[in-house]
Amino acid sequence: MTLDKNYLEYSKRSYGHDHNRFQWSMLTDRPPVQWGNGKTLAVWINTSLQFYPLNQRGKPFKVPNGMTMPYPDLRHFTLRDYGNRVGIYRCLKAFERYDIKPTFAINSQLALETPYLMEQLEEAGGEFICHGWNMDHLHYGGQDIEEESEIVKRSVDTLRRLVDSPVRGWLSPAKNQSWNTPELLAENGIEYCCDWVNDDMPYRFDTERGPLTMMPLSTEIEDQFIIGQNLHSEDSWVEQVKDAFDFLLEESNSQGGRMLALNIHPWLIGQPHRIRSLELVLEYIMSHSGVWQATAGEIFDAVKQQTLREG
Amino acid sequence: MKESLGVYDYWPYHNRPKIEWPNGAKVAFWVAPNIEFYELDPPNNPHRKAWPQPSPALPGYTIRDYGNRVGHRRQMDLLDKYGIRGSVSLSVALCEHHPEIIEMVCDRDWELFSHGIYNTRYTYGLSEEQEREMIRDSIETIHRHTGQKCAGYLAPALSHSERTLDLFAEAGSDLFGNEAGFYTCDLFHDDQPTPVRVRNGKQFISMPYSLEMNDTIVYAVNKVEPRHYATMLKRHFDRLYEEGKESGTVMCIPTHNYQVSCPHRMKAFEEALEYITGHSDVWVATGREIAEHYITHHYDSTLADIENKKRLAK
Numbered sequence: 113m114t115l116d117k118n119y120l121e122y123s124k125r126s127y128g129h130d131h132n133r134f135q136w137s138m139l140t141d142r143p144p145v146q147w148g149n150g151k152t153l154a155v156w157i158n159t160s161l162q163f164y165p166l167n168q169r170g171k172p173f174k175v176p177n178g179m180t181m182p183y184p185d186l187r188h189f190t191l192r193d194y195g196n197r198v199g200i201y202r203c204l205k206a207f208e209r210y211d212i213k214p215t216f217a218i219n220s221q222l223a224l225e226t227p228y229l230m231e232q233l234e235e236a237g238g239e240f241i242c243h244g245w246n247m248d249h250l251h252y253g254g255q256d257i258e259e260e261s262e263i264v265k266r267s268v269d270t271l272r273r274l275v276d277s278p279v280r281g282w283l284s285p286a287k288n289q290s291w292n293t294p295e296l297l298a299e300n301g302i303e304y305c306c307d308w309v310n311d312d313m314p315y316r317f318d319t320e321r322g323p324l325t326m327m328p329l330s331t332e333i334e335d336q337f338i339i340g341q342n343l344h345s346e347d348s349w350v351e352q353v354k355d356a357f358d359f360l361l362e363e364s365n366s367q368g369g370r371m372l373a374l375n376i377h378p379w380l381i382g383q384p385h386r387i388r389s390l391e392l393v394l395e396y397i398m399s400h401s402g403v404w405q406a407t408a409g410e411i412f413d414a415v416k417q418q419t420l421r422e423g
Numbered sequence: 424m425k426e427s428l429g430v431y432d433y434w435p436y437h438n439r440p441k442i443e444w445p446n447g448a449k450v451a452f453w454v455a456p457n458i459e460f461y462e463l464d465p466p467n468n469p470h471r472k473a474w475p476q477p478s479p480a481l482p483g484y485t486i487r488d489y490g491n492r493v494g495h496r497r498q499m500d501l502l503d504k505y506g507i508r509g510s511v512s513l514s515v516a517l518c519e520h521h522p523e524i525i526e527m528v529c530d531r532d533w534e535l536f537s538h539g540i541y542n543t544r545y546t547y548g549l550s551e552e553q554e555r556e557m558i559r560d561s562i563e564t565i566h567r568h569t570g571q572k573c574a575g576y577l578a579p580a581l582s583h584s585e586r587t588l589d590l591f592a593e594a595g596s597d598l599f600g601n602e603a604g605f606y607t608c609d610l611f612h613d614d615q616p617t618p619v620r621v622r623n624g625k626q627f628i629s630m631p632y633s634l635e636m637n638d639t640i641v642y643a644v645n646k647v648e649p650r651h652y653a654t655m656l657k658r659h660f661d662r663l664y665e666e667g668k669e670s671g672t673v674m675c676i677p678t679h680n681y682q683v684s685c686p687h688r689m690k691a692f693e694e695a696l697e698y699i700t701g702h703s704d705v706w707v708a709t710g711r712e713i714a715e716h717y718i719t720h721h722y723d724s725t726l727a728d729i730e731n732k733k734r735l736a737k
Contacts, residue, residue, distance in 0.1 A: 118466065120549075124462070130520070136521065138496055139493045139496070140496045173476050289481055307485075308488075309486055310488035312686070330685075331486065355687045355689070356685070356687035357686075372686075
């Protein structure tokens with residue numbers, strides 16, 4: 113089959129990105145960010161709390177880590193549920209032990225259905241980010257805008273009703289979006305989003321309903337990516353996180369503030385044989401004086417203040 | 424469809440005439456950073472999907488964008504530190520999108536060669552005329568932005584037709600005679616350069632560009648741990664260095680700024696570069712330099728040896 117002539121036409125072949133969501137710039141060319149108090153590396157520990165429905169529709173693609181067996185896939189349903197009933201409590205203990213201020217990205221349906229868990233998370237003193245409705249309510253290109261608009265609103269409103277502190281951040285299930293997702297987030301008063309993993313620092317992201325800030329939540333260093341998808345050992349995950357931390361800390365000493373965004377999943381790292389690896393990572397991170405361990409919202413505020421000050 | 428590729432002869436890695444690299448080096452070492460541009464909303468190609476999700480497919484798109492926004496500078500700084508000039512496999516639309524990167528690369532006297540227009544536009548389904556136009560566009564774009572006469576080719580996203588190598592050789596000859604279009608990185612059959620037959624009969628070679636050492640293959644396909652990648656690179660080098668006593672070998676590390684430059688992988692990559700460049704008999708070069716040296720000094724003797732071995736086998 114020969115292709116149409118327009119396969120060799122390039123309408124966006126010009127300066128900058130091939131979309132107008134944000135300015136093209138290299139990290140090293142931007143004014144350096146300062147975190148204050150002699151801290152150079154901000155560390156955001158993000159815990160994703162997720163509900164994977166048993167009757168997964170998989171529309172328009174199967175969410176990674178979701179059901180893979182014929183219905184009813186008890187195996188994956190319960191392994192994921194494990195995180196919300198067992199794994200998270202091991203994580204919370206670790207956070208307490210190492211004095212971590214956590215950030216919880218939670219599916220709103222899960223938040224609605226687990227009031228006890230929500231109380232415990234509130235007690236841990238962190239911040240809540242809306243992680244969509246559940247892991248089978250994906251946001252995707254070609255999605256009906258009315259349908260997506262209702263999901264975003266329901267997710268954000270539900271979580272806001274359930275938590276005391278403001279809900280300002282958003283993480284899409286599977287970090288996937290439609291062409292309209294950023295506008296819908298801005299419309300619902302979301303201030304920052306974590307989906308685009310194209311930077312190591314927050315940056316301004318434009319929508320037709322006003323600006324958002326993108327807070328890239330790295331995928332490649334996640335427990336589910338390294339241990340779950342790549343099948344590396346827990347020890348290797350620890351080594352890789354430490355290598356990333358060391359590298360960013362050094363870069364932050366010469367180039368200005370940097371951010372390590374570490375996303376973890378209690379259904380994976382909260383297993384008895386893995387939780388020690390999380391503890392080792394947290395212990396290592398917190399033993400360095402140049403570290404500012406903060407929530408996503410605190411890092412967002414610090415960046416926003418400086419960007420405004422510098423005009 | 425052909426049963427066999429048929430563009431090079433069987434030529435055993437055994438009793439070959441000695442390849443001599445400059446200053447008695449055993450290994451010609453080159454690093455080929457792929458600097459690619461993937462589109463957020465690429466046109467559909469019925470033969471291959473660009474992304475697993477409907478556009479905008481953020482998981483794949485955004486990490487590749489990370490490579491240009493963050494990763495490139497990291498990798499370039501590291502290559503500077505070890506005195507390595509990259510040979511860039513370039514999605515040439517990057518000249519228009521991100522000229523700052525092209526400028527930095529040119530300041531360092533790096534080589535740029537063609538990796539198509541975008542890494543989301545495949546060769547599959549193009550007519551011969553369309554493929555010729557695409558390849559010619561890529562050579563002209565590199566020349567317009569950098570003054571370089573493109574010597575090498577790696578088909579976009581490793582998508583080929585039966586005519587790809589012929590068309591690249593011809594486009595190079597049409598535009599710049601023998602100064603352009605004389606090596607391909609698309610063939611993985613050898614650890615030394617080898618002659619490749621092309622339609623216009625020019626001197627044309629395959630340059631070893633090891634897919635096995637390619638960071639995307641290592642990390643994304645074979646899912647190797649970063650520290651083990653360093654071990655693999657060192658072992659690969661050690662063997663080629665040893666064998667290079669008999670006849671010069673080529674080692675290439677093909678990289679991607681969205682793989683090797685991630686914070687958790689930089690240490691491993693640096694360890695390998697430090698190790699390799701710490702050896703005395705290594706010629707750190709560009710793809711073009713290696714190809715030119717080979718064509719000038721060893722191309723004819725290779726052809727003669729191939730003919731000789733064919734005759735003896737009969």
